[in-house]
Amino acid sequence: MQKVAFITGCSTGIGRELAMQLNNQGWKVVATARRIETLESLEKAGCLVLPLDVTEPRQIKKAVRDAVEICGRIDLLVNNAGYGLILPVLDIQEEELRRQQNTNITGVIQLIQEVAPVMRSHGGGTIVNIGSISGVAPTPFSAAYCASKAAIHAWSDVLRMELQPFGIRVVTVQPGGIVTDFGKNSRKTVEANFSKSSWYAPVEEYVFARANTSQEIATPVAVFVKRLIPKITRSNPSALIRIGKRSFTLPLLKRWLPSALLDRMMMKKYGLHALSPRM
Numbered sequence: 001m002q003k004v005a006f007i008t009g010c011s012t013g014i015g016r017e018l019a020m021q022l023n024n025q026g027w028k029v030v031a032t033a034r035r036i037e038t039l040e041s042l043e044k045a046g047c048l049v050l051p052l053d054v055t056e057p058r059q060i061k062k063a064v065r066d067a068v069e070i071c072g073r074i075d076l077l078v079n080n081a082g083y084g085l086i087l088p089v090l091d092i093q094e095e096e097l098r099r100q101q102n103t104n105i106t107g108v109i110q111l112i113q114e115v116a117p118v119m120r121s122h123g124g125g126t127i128v129n130i131g132s133i134s135g136v137a138p139t140p141f142s143a144a145y146c147a148s149k150a151a152i153h154a155w156s157d158v159l160r161m162e163l164q165p166f167g168i169r170v171v172t173v174q175p176g177g178i179v180t181d182f183g184k185n186s187r188k189t190v191e192a193n194f195s196k197s198s199w200y201a202p203v204e205e206y207v208f209a210r211a212n213t214s215q216e217i218a219t220p221v222a223v224f225v226k227r228l229i230p231k232i233t234r235s236n237p238s239a240l241i242r243i244g245k246r247s248f249t250l251p252l253l254k255r256w257l258p259s260a261l262l263d264r265m266m267m268k269k270y271g272l273h274a275l276s277p278r279m
């Protein structure tokens, strides 16, 4: 029986590569994205492609219904869609905050609520939530993103216990830096929202630099996905998977360095040491 994987955010990056590699390994892949035209090559390769903006609850219900109608089951759900809102906390408008949370948190939960009953009906499955090392070791100018990923780590921990009795495994993946469009998309959030009147205008270049941090030292996406697949498709996957550049060092620094020292290092890296009340 062919196993079925349902993946969000397949237009680029991790989602796209995961869809392609799982498809090549014989899985039936339901590849979803909000811009369906980006999925043409995945469709040609044999994936079922469906439109899905994870901030639209009606689209979530329809995509899951269509996937089950066509494929009959869902064995693996990968909540991958997400982006990083990069802005100083004082500059974040409510609408932007809501969009970040709806995409990175609420959409994930709503999808799990739709898919879990499907998995239970055929004896179980695996749910993979893509968190981030940023949710473990937060940095300046990325609070909204880091908090959204820390929240997903907590939701996953609870879901892992609540769904285990029904044969549904829940896995948190905390990637380090992976080469994708993530940096480019984060930069767009700064360009759209950062203003010259910000307290942080004197260190503007550091805010932009934060948007690209994940891409500074990064693992090729194909390498990341190749290492990820055997870990998430085994019958007893680990609760937590960390792969990619800095995915081991950052949690270690966070755990063992005194907070005051780590704060000083981060403040220097992101230019905050250069600011003063008189600026």
Ligand SMILES: NC(=O)c1ccc[n+]([C@@H]2O[C@H](COP(=O)([O-])OP(=O)(O)OC[C@H]3O[C@@H](n4cnc5c(N)ncnc54)[C@H](OP(=O)(O)O)[C@@H]3O)[C@@H](O)[C@H]2O)c1
Residues within 6 Å of the ligand: 008, 009, 010, 011, 012, 013, 014, 015, 033, 034, 035, 052, 053, 054, 055, 080, 081, 082, 083, 084, 103, 130, 131, 132, 133, 134, 174, 175, 176, 177, 178, 179, 180, 181, 182, 183, 185, 214, 215, 218
């Ligand atoms: N790359 C890294 O270094 C890194 C590190 C840690 C964690 N992550 C996480 O990995 C996941 C994948 O990111 P990536 O690195 O592959 O970046 P990416 O290339 O920017 O891909 C992000 C994907 O999410 C999709 N997306 C965003 N908002 C969406 C929405 N409302 N509905 C449906 N899809 C939406 C994007 O679609 P559009 O093309 O339509 O925007 C795109 O397909 C994210 O959750 C990210 O937080 C990445």
